[in-house]
Amino acid sequence: MKYLKYIAIVLMGNVFVSCSDFLEPVPSSSITTDNYYTTAEELETGLIGVYAAIKGINSRDKDENHGVQWEFYVTEMRTDNTSTKSPDSEDASDAGQLESLDVLPTNNFVGNYYTSFFQVVYRANVILANLDVVTDSTRAAAIEAEAKFLRAYAYFNLVRLFGDLPLIDRVITPSETEIQFTRVSTSLIYDLIISDLETAINGGLSTTYKTRATKAAAQGLLAKVYLSLDTPNYLQAQLLCEEIINSKKYSLQSNFYNVFYNERNSEIIFAIGYNSNVQDNSQIFSAEWMNAVGNTSGVNYATTDVVAAIDANGGNRKDVSYRQDPLTLFGGTVRYQVAKYFPDGATGGSDGQTFTGLPQLAGNDWIVLRYADILLMHSEAILAGAAETTNTNAINSYMEVRVRAGFDALSDRPTKLTKDALLLERRVEFAFENHRLFDLIRFDAAQSVLSAFATANGFEFTSTDLLLPIPQNEINLSRSSNTVMAQNPGYN
């Protein structure tokens, strides 16, 4: 028994030793945002993750974020450009609600876009919160510029679709419900967008990749922001467009087909990159727009309205823009498919459904900004909201786009450029590229054009339809906090 006290001492010693870190190791197999970012290289991988959020997940699962892959639902399908294959004013499906301008706050596509793009904002904020791990100040500035470009891109789309929004300019915790659910006015959102894009322009961005932020992409986006403001800043927009034009780094493709099927060509300023045949890197929207291999109801089909506009004013852009659905060639109502984004360029043979690979794993990039847009924005900035202009520079930029489409530089040149002609040119040049809704709103033409289109198709349009509802899910979440989110007018 006399050893008992020694045993007790040894055991007591163990108690003190056992409090070392040995028993609380840092888990080597798990990476969290708190411990991951320690070097500039790691932060760059996080930056690629922001692009992944825009790219979205290639699937049809409504619970997964689809990013820009489902953007056509909430933009193009709400205009006179596209509809489901068989438009139906009584169709209460998610897609039917959008085409008939009768959207419910519970609409899945609306909720998906909202969460997808706030995910982009969140991931960009994570990058900005970890900038201090970059020791090289030049590199830090470039990473900051890229993250802010992406945040501005996401907010610019969100603010145009939803109006007033929560302003999330840093990583917030789940308990910060006041920031999460307080909608601030669009002018404050635009202040953030403009300051982010100015940082991006002056941040020394690389020009290596057209599928990543560049100075010209930031300039072009900022030009569009200036044109979209309640009180547009036409002069700044014009200067930005001229900087891109005078840089001589971009040019129109002589063949309109190559704009879409020759990736990262001279006309592309910014695109969201996809790769073929890789589930994680490919896109599904190309297949979704062909109902033989995509969505059975057939979504984003060209309306007869846009087909007529392209036939009359599109010049040689017609065949690249749309085609008759082969499935209707053998009977049934004639319907038209978008031809700008066939899966990897494969048209599906004579029946529109025969492919060698999987059309659902398409690699077509999604074009966000291209040189023709810069040229037509240049004309728009000089027109400066007036009904018409005789300004030579405005007509020159407009004609550059028209001449590529096969019109004659001299005999087809107008003596004055009207606002209506410019809007029409944008419609046929950018058909199915998700520009139409924003163009109509920017040109103050949405109410007249969309109410006429709605009446002709048995839909009902009211001016409050121009903003989407805040997703019901967000409003429900906000109810458990002290800050209840307000719905947009016209929705219950």
Add this chain to the structure above:
Amino acid sequence: MKTIINLKKYVSKVCFGALALIACVSVTSCDPTIDALAFDLPEANSKPDLTPPTANFKATVTLDYLTYNFSNISTSATDYLWDYGDGNTSTGVDGINTFPGEGTYKVTLTASDKLGQKSIFTMDIEVVEPDVPVILPPVLIFPDFENDAEKNEWKAPFKGTMQTTTSGGYYEGARGGKLPQDGSRAGYQEFDITPNANFVLRFKYRIRDREPLQTGEMYVRIVKPLTISSYDLAVIESNSIASATYVESDTTTGSLQDGAIFFNSGANTRLAILFHNELDECYIDSFKIEVNQ
């Protein structure tokens, strides 16, 4: 027999009891003071209108200054009445109205719900015919060099101050501008200008054959404001939006010539005139910028 009498008694007792009960019930059932038996009156137990309508709208003028689009942003309402203040009314969700002429109109939107709750929103719309944008020519300071000190308003930051002259035949009015043959001086003046408009710069010039072996040249330019402090032709040329070059010849040395530069101001609110020379003496006078629509 006894049982029959008992039976009769029993039946009459039961009948009386039933009668008394019916009488009792029929008396009390008509008594409204018994709460449990009172009828529910209309509106009883109904809730107040917790979401009364709120009327609101936005007005935007169209390209026709008399016509306005009205965007309805009311909440919790089902029926609308628009009164445009000019006698016109409508009942659609959104409104559109063409006003009869200039003036202030009180536009009223009455939004109501099916419970008869109403909300009224009023906005004054000022209908004004927009001014046709008048483009004014830029104002130049001392464009005629009538006094020697006026040359100081034409100092270029990257060259010596120009000179003025009273040599007969080389100016208009009292004096004119002069650049000596060594090319060390220049004239430069900034001015405010309306963007994206067409203008023409007019002036008089003449070259003098001071150096028989050299062919003088004079350059007159419209440039974006320059911030360089030393002469740099590449920067000057890249900032020029229009220019003219005059070469020494029998004509340009013979008498005062008319010079003109047509230009579009582009995306600029401020521009400058710059003139400089090489290899021989040059004269310039009577600058004027006109609108050229």
